[in-house]
Amino acid sequence: MEMEKEKILELLNTHPIRVAELHDIFAEMNVVNIADIFKDESKETILRIFRLLPKSIASEVFSYIEGDEQQLLIEALSDNEVRDIMNRLFVDDAVDLIEEMPADVVTRVLQNIPSEKRTIINQMLKYPEDSAGSIMTTEYVWLSEESTVRTAFAKIRKNGVNKETIYTCYVIDRDRLLLGVVSAKTLMLSNEDDKISDIMDTDFVSAHTTDDQELVAGSFRKYGLLAMPVVDADEHLVGIITVDDVVQIIEEEHTEDLEIMSALKPSEEPYLKTGVLQQVRNRIVWLLFLMLSATITGGIISGFENALAALPLLIAFIPMLMDTGGNAGSQSSTLIIRGMALGEVNFKDIAVVLWREIRIGFLCGIILGIINFIRIYITNGKNSLLALTVTVSVLLTLIMAKSLGCLLPMAAKKLRVDPAIMAAPLITTIVDAASLVVYFSIAKVIFKL
Amino acid sequence: MEMEKEKILELLNTHPIRVAELHDIFAEMNVVNIADIFKDESKETILRIFRLLPKSIASEVFSYIEGDEQQLLIEALSDNEVRDIMNRLFVDDAVDLIEEMPADVVTRVLQNIPSEKRTIINQMLKYPEDSAGSIMTTEYVWLSEESTVRTAFAKIRKNGVNKETIYTCYVIDRDRLLLGVVSAKTLMLSNEDDKISDIMDTDFVSAHTTDDQELVAGSFRKYGLLAMPVVDADEHLVGIITVDDVVQIIEEEHTEDLEIMSALKPSEEPYLKTGVLQQVRNRIVWLLFLMLSATITGGIISGFENALAALPLLIAFIPMLMDTGGNAGSQSSTLIIRGMALGEVNFKDIAVVLWREIRIGFLCGIILGIINFIRIYITNGKNSLLALTVTVSVLLTLIMAKSLGCLLPMAAKKLRVDPAIMAAPLITTIVDAASLVVYFSIAKVIFKL
Numbered sequence: 001m002e003m004e005k006e007k008i009l010e011l012l013n014t015h016p017i018r019v020a021e022l023h024d025i026f027a028e029m030n031v032v033n034i035a036d037i038f039k040d041e042s043k044e045t046i047l048r049i050f051r052l053l054p055k056s057i058a059s060e061v062f063s064y065i066e067g068d069e070q071q072l073l074i075e076a077l078s079d080n081e082v083r084d085i086m087n088r089l090f091v092d093d094a095v096d097l098i099e100e101m102p103a104d105v106v107t108r109v110l111q112n113i114p115s116e117k118r119t120i121i122n123q124m125l126k127y128p129e130d131s132a133g134s135i136m137t138t139e140y141v142w143l144s145e146e147s148t149v150r151t152a153f154a155k156i157r158k159n160g161v162n163k164e165t166i167y168t169c170y171v172i173d174r175d176r177l178l179l180g181v182v183s184a185k186t187l188m189l190s191n192e193d194d195k196i197s198d199i200m201d202t203d204f205v206s207a208h209t210t211d212d213q214e215l216v217a218g219s220f221r222k223y224g225l226l227a228m229p230v231v232d233a234d235e236h237l238v239g240i241i242t243v244d245d246v247v248q249i250i251e252e253e254h255t256e257d258l259e260i261m262s263a264l265k266p267s268e269e270p271y272l273k274t275g276v277l278q279q280v281r282n283r284i285v286w287l288l289f290l291m292l293s294a295t296i297t298g299g300i301i302s303g304f305e306n307a308l309a310a311l312p313l314l315i316a317f318i319p320m321l322m323d324t325g326g327n328a329g330s331q332s333s334t335l336i337i338r339g340m341a342l343g344e345v346n347f348k349d350i351a352v353v354l355w356r357e358i359r360i361g362f363l364c365g366i367i368l369g370i371i372n373f374i375r376i377y378i379t380n381g382k383n384s385l386l387a388l389t390v391t392v393s394v395l396l397t398l399i400m401a402k403s404l405g406c407l408l409p410m411a412a413k414k415l416r417v418d419p420a421i422m423a424a425p426l427i428t429t430i431v432d433a434a435s436l437v438v439y440f441s442i443a444k445v446i447f448k449l
Numbered sequence: 450m451e452m453e454k455e456k457i458l459e460l461l462n463t464h465p466i467r468v469a470e471l472h473d474i475f476a477e478m479n480v481v482n483i484a485d486i487f488k489d490e491s492k493e494t495i496l497r498i499f500r501l502l503p504k505s506i507a508s509e510v511f512s513y514i515e516g517d518e519q520q521l522l523i524e525a526l527s528d529n530e531v532r533d534i535m536n537r538l539f540v541d542d543a544v545d546l547i548e549e550m551p552a553d554v555v556t557r558v559l560q561n562i563p564s565e566k567r568t569i570i571n572q573m574l575k576y577p578e579d580s581a582g583s584i585m586t587t588e589y590v591w592l593s594e595e596s597t598v599r600t601a602f603a604k605i606r607k608n609g610v611n612k613e614t615i616y617t618c619y620v621i622d623r624d625r626l627l628l629g630v631v632s633a634k635t636l637m638l639s640n641e642d643d644k645i646s647d648i649m650d651t652d653f654v655s656a657h658t659t660d661d662q663e664l665v666a667g668s669f670r671k672y673g674l675l676a677m678p679v680v681d682a683d684e685h686l687v688g689i690i691t692v693d694d695v696v697q698i699i700e701e702e703h704t705e706d707l708e709i710m711s712a713l714k715p716s717e718e719p720y721l722k723t724g725v726l727q728q729v730r731n732r733i734v735w736l737l738f739l740m741l742s743a744t745i746t747g748g749i750i751s752g753f754e755n756a757l758a759a760l761p762l763l764i765a766f767i768p769m770l771m772d773t774g775g776n777a778g779s780q781s782s783t784l785i786i787r788g789m790a791l792g793e794v795n796f797k798d799i800a801v802v803l804w805r806e807i808r809i810g811f812l813c814g815i816i817l818g819i820i821n822f823i824r825i826y827i828t829n830g831k832n833s834l835l836a837l838t839v840t841v842s843v844l845l846t847l848i849m850a851k852s853l854g855c856l857l858p859m860a861a862k863k864l865r866v867d868p869a870i871m872a873a874p875l876i877t878t879i880v881d882a883a884s885l886v887v888y889f890s891i892a893k894v895i896f897k898l
Contacts, residue, residue, distance in 0.1 A: 028652050032672050156637055166634055167616050167675075184633055185615055188605055203477050221700060223481050224693030226616075226675065243692050244673030247699065251670060254703045255787055258710075262783035262873065263776050271788040272798065276805055280812045283780050290776050291817055295824070297768035305761060312754060315764060319746035319881055322771060327712050327739050327874050331732050334711035338704055339720040349721065356725055363729045368740055375744075424711065424873050425776050432768055 004029060005037050012048055023054050031057055035064035047076050059088035067100050068273075074105050083112040090164055091117060092137035092245065095124050124239075132216050133209030135249065136230040136239030141169040145179060145197040149190045152182070164242050168227045171200045176236040178229055180204060206231050209238060213249050218343065220246045261337070261423035263290060290429055297433040304440040307449045313380070314443055317390050318436065320372075325397040325435040326428030328364065332357050332405025333427050337419045340409065347414050350407075357402040365398030389443045396442075397435040404431060453478060454486050461497055472503050480506055484513035496525050508537035516549050517722075523554050532561040539613055540566060541586035541694065544573050573688075581665050582658030584698065585679040585688030590618040594628060594646040598639045601631070613691050617676045620649045625685040627678055629653060655680050658687060662698050667792065669695045710786070710872035712739060739878050746882040753889040756898040762829070763892055766839050767885065769821075774846040774884040775877030777813065781806055781854025782876050786868045789858065799859050806851040814847030838892045845891075846884040853880060 004025060011022050026034060034053070038046050046069055053061055062070065062085050074082055086094065086109060094113065098106050098121065110118060120138055127133030141163050143152050152169060160166040169187070171180040180200030190199050206229045207216050219228065220243060230239045256266040263286035267274055274282070301308070301318075308314055336353065339345030345353065369391040376387040405427055409419035443449065453474060460471050475483060483506070487495050495518055502510055511519065511534050523531055535543065535558060543562065547555050547570065559567060569587055576582030590612050592601050601618060609615040618636070620629040629649030639648050655678045656665050668677065669692060679688045705715040712735035716723055723731070750757070750767075757763055785802065788794030794802065818840040825836040854876055858868035892898065 030652050030654065030672060033652075153637070160634065161638060166637065184637075185609065188602070188615065188633075189610060203479050203482075205479065221696050223479060224696075226692070243675070243696070247670050247673075247692070247696065250696065250699055250703075251791065255791070258707075258783055258787055261707075262779050264780050264783065270791070270793040271784050272794060272801070276808050276812070279805070279809045280816075283777070283809065284813050284816055287773060287776055287780075287813060287817060288820065291769055291773045291821075294769040294772040297772075298765040301768065302762075302765045305764075308764065309761065312758065313751075315754075315757065316747040316751045318767060319750065319771060319885070320740055320743040322768060323743040323746070323878055323881065324736060324740045326775075326877070327736055328732070330711050330873065331713050331736075334707055334713065335720050338707055342700065342704070342719070344719040345721060352721070356728070359725050360728045360732065363725070364733050364736060367729075367733055368736060371737070372740075424779070428775070428877075429772055432772065436768070 004033070008037060008049065009045070012045070012052075017052070019052060022052055026054060026057065031060045032064050034061045038065045038069045043072055043076065046072060050077075051081075055084065059085045063089060063093040070097060071101055071105050074101070074108055079112055082108065086113045086117070088162075090137050090139050091120055091124065092135060092164075094121055095134065098125065127209055130213045131209060132207040132211040132213065132230045132241060133238070135213055135216075135245060136209075136241050137164050138239045139164045140227075140229075140237075140240040141166055142237070143169050143171050143182065143196050145171055145173065145195075145200075147196050148192065149187055149194045149196070149199070150192040152187055152196060153192075156184075164240065165227050168240075170229055170237055170240070171196055172237050176238075178204075178206065178231050178235055178237040181229065204229065207241065208233065214253055214341075216241060217246050217250050217253065221250075257337075257341070257420050260418060260420040261334070261425075263287065263425035286425065290425055293429045294432065297429070297436060300433055300436050300440075304444075307440055307444055307447075310449050311386075311443065311447060313383075313386060314389075314440070317393075317439070321390075321393060321397060321435050321439055322428075322432045324368065324394065325401045325431040326424065328361065328398050329401035329405040329427040329431045330424035332360075332402045333409050333423050336406045336409045337423060340413055340419055345410075347410055350410050353406050353410065354403060357406045358399055361399035361402030362395070364402075365395035368398065369394045385446055389439070389446050392442050393435065393439040396438045397431070400434050400438070401427070401431045404434075453482070457486060457498065458494070461494070461501075466501070468501060471501055475503060475506065480509045481513050483510045487514045487518045492521055492525065495521060499526075500530075504533065508534045512538060512542040519546060520550055520554050523550070523557055528561055531557065535562045535566070537611075539586050539588055540569055540573065541584060541613075543570055544583065547574065576658055579662045580658060581656040581660040581662065581679045581690060582687070584662055584665075584694060585658075585690050586613050587688045588612045589676075589678075589686075589689040590615055591686070592618050592620050592631065592645050594620055594622065594644075594649075596645050597641065598636055598643045598645070598648070599641040601636055601645060602641075605633075605636075613689065614676050617689075619678055619686055619689070620645055621686050625687075627653075627655065627680055627684055627686040630678065653678065656690065657682065663702055663790075665690060666695050666699050666702065670699075706786075706790070706869050709867060709869040710783070710874075712736065712874035735874065739874055742878045743881065746878070746885060749882055749885050749889075753893075756889055756893055756896075759898050760835075760892065760896060762832075762835060763838075763889070766842075766888070770839075770842060770846060770884050770888055771877075771881045773817065773843065774850045774880040775873065777810065777847050778850035778854040778876040778880045779873035781809075781851045782858050782872050785855045785858045786872060789862055789868055794859075796859055796863050799856075802855050802859065803852060806855045807848055810848035810851030811844070813851075814844035817847065818843045834895055838888070838895050841891050842884065842888040845887045846880070849883050849887070850876070850880045853883070 008025060011018055037049060050073055098109060124134060139162060141156055141160060156166050167184045169182045170178060171182060172178055180202040181204045182196060182200045186199050205219050205223050209230055209232055225243060227240050227242045229237055230241060232238050259266045265282040265285060267282050336345060372394055373387045373391040376390055377384060380386055408422040412419045412422045457474060460467055486498060499522055547558060573583060588611060590605055590609060605615050616633045618631045619627060620631060621627055629651045630653040631645060631649045635648050654668050654672050658679055658681055674692060676689050676691045678686055679690060681687050708715045714731040714734060716731050785794060821843055822836045822840040825839055826833060829835055857871040861868045861871050
């Protein structure tokens with residue numbers, strides 16, 4: 001690919017430009033790789049390459065190039081050229097474009113979209129963010145019940161080139177009520193005279209326009225789908241979602257989960273494309289909230305200053321207790337958050353899960369506690385009371401951390417809050433406070449402080 | 450679906466069993482939903498339902514039911530019945546089965562696989578875990594260069610029903626060298642007499658048998674593929690990978706990443722199917738390692754006991770400093786780990802990334818520091834020296850945490866260690882120690898301790 005890029009840039013500088021030779025190179029290349037050529041090039045080069053693309057692939061290449069360069073092109077191209085792109089762009093890509101571009105570019109785009117397509121796009125922009133309606137496209141092949149396999153093939157041959165997929169066709173009645181689906185495989189393996197109503201699959205999986213994209217992705221995974229029809233409240237077909245978009249959505253959802261679980265405000269921009277100030281905004285709110293919460297833990301320590309003054313050795317075990325509690329709690333919360341996202345763990349399992357985590361916490365606590373006992377006993381002049389204090393604290397901290405680590409995400413889910421919030425940062429802060437209370441209370445009892 | 454399950458269980462209890470009626474119900478159902486019926490049923494019911502499935506769908510249903518029930522069936526069915534399943538099972542599903550089952554079940558499975566298929570399966574079992582070779586399947590449609598669209602269609606109609614996909618066909622020469630790919634779309638939109646060599650796409654994306662599945666998933670995402678050919682070192686076609694499997698792989702990789710990032714030993718078993726002892730094993734190693742590392746932090750505190758004895762107030766800010774440093778560091782490490790996984794951040798960007806993180810750390814540190822100064826000044830009797838100590842420590846901790854949070858994952862990647870290890874738990878432990886050293890050192894300077 002690097003070689004092809006060099007060749008293309010070289011040909012750009014020939015006079016006169018050898019367009020035929022360029023077109024031959026483009027014809028051999030994957031459109032995604034052509035889109036990669038635009039990366040990090042000057043405005044002038046981007047414009048020149050784009051104008052030299054064969055018309056038939058220009059809009060597809062456009063859909064794969066990055067936001068910055070898309071914006072640059074729309075601003076620099078003529079109205080006619082923008083119209084050409086928008087004419088051929090699939091509506092889901094057009095919607096993505098409009099959602100990402102600044103207002104003046106959006107105006108330019110909408111002015112150059114045929115009015116019929118603009119109506120569809122405006123409709124899709126009204127669906128809630130991340131809903132099936134907002135990610136679907138309207139370029140699908142529809143068939144009527146009465147047609148035959150022969151007419152279906154004729155229709156695919158006539159219109160198929162402009163459809164997102166031709167591998168699943170949708171059977172609708174006159175009111176666009178979705179009756180069934182037929183795969184291209186079924187069509188190919190049937191007789192030409194078979195009626196669509198006889199070969200269509202009526203037990204299909206569909207989504208409603210308002211369904212969340214995570215739900216849609218889950219169905220694709222469960223049923224191994226290539227495409228899924230989207231229907232409105234009255235079961236009328238309004239669009240389809242294809243698996244290539246679902247693969248992207250799964251990655252986006254995963255990034256979002258990771259960000260929420262790490263106390264970050266989710267952002268759709270790649271790391272290097274997000275400005276420093278925006279990064280600060282994405283991080284500071286949670287940092288501030290967690291910092292203020294952690295001062296409560298500090299207050300707890302202050303509350304035990306008599307105990308600490310009497311036995312300064314206690315201080316040395318604070319970091320170990322805090323870190324271990326936080327790690328133990330986030331292990332559990334991660335497993336539960338992920339298990340719920342995959343549908344493997346549900347709220348009804350709460351008693352089972354809690355009882356498991358208590359046992360796991362107990363066993364891990366025993367092991368870590370014993371190791372601590374031995375270490376402290378040896379390194380602190382056979383101070384068995386101190387060793388006992390730390391050991392019991394570790395055990396109770398583990399049980400507490402594991403219990404909170406599973407209960408809080410499950411409670412969040414029940415309260416329709418994203419369980420990912422109940423991940424390491426928040427769990428750590430809560431478990432820290434709880435474990436220090438336990439630690440100092442035990443110390444007071446054992447040392448009679 | 451619940452309704453259908455009830456109906457099926459009801460029909461099982463009729464005498465004589467109304468098989469035709471059952472088959473009608475099964476015919477209307479998605480195989481994935483049929484597989485769901487087996488969940489949580491008794492051994493006897495599972496066997497009875499499985500034996501009543503139409504032969505044509507039995508092996509497909511088998512591939513979707515869960516491991517426990519697959520094992521139960523293989524143990525209980527006759528040799529003939531097992532042979533029937535194995536005959537029709539796609540080889541990638543057979544490989545999955547063999548990898549998951551205990552040894553005695555595997556023996557039973559291998560004994561009942563036709564020898565030709567067994568050779569292929571044994572070959573695939575030799576590929577490294579999670580490599581393209583280990584996840585591919587061998588049921589694809591191949592064409593020769595000289596054939597026409599007409600003969601291609603004839604071939605698909607004849608053999609297509611048993612192929613994982615017919616939507617991409619692979620063009621090979623007599624030595625199985627992969628020459629190009631043709632999509633079913635291209636076939637349908639071409640003339641019957643067109644030669645395959647004229648319409649095939651020679652700029653296809655392929656994987657080598659030893660490529661990691663994460664790389665494969667990345668190509669599917671980048672190019673929006675439905676299937677990808679897998680070739681050996683000499684570019685001979687040996688199998689294909691289809692997008693439905695890739696969707697599963699992406700989810701598995703996400704789970705694995707999350708687990709590693711939360712100090713867990715990755716496990717492929719769902720949460721509720723993993724025993725308590727196994728869970729303890731998956732968690733204890735990291736907990737132990739991190740606990741022992743955190744005792745170093747405890748040692749640091751002990752090293753400053755003179756300072757602490759002179760100014761016990763310092764203790765109250767330890768939890769806030771530790772938590773804030775940990776949170777700030779894991780924000781950065783999460784973004785960098787994810788950015789590298791998506792290919793948005795590379796090692797060559799290390800200077801840019803570090804400079805960004807230092808500025809972000811500085812700005813966040815200034816904000817958090819000022820808030821701390823005001824709070825401490827007000828609540829600690831206008832003790833501006835104490836407020837200053839904490840404020841400067843927060844600022845330096847933030848810059849340090851952000852720097853380590855980006856440097857450690859990037860260094861790990863460079864050293865070919867999974868960057869996900871450099872996530873919250875490890876970063877927190879390291880930043881904790883560093884921030885306390887900074888804190889006490891500053892206190893010693895400011896208070897001349």
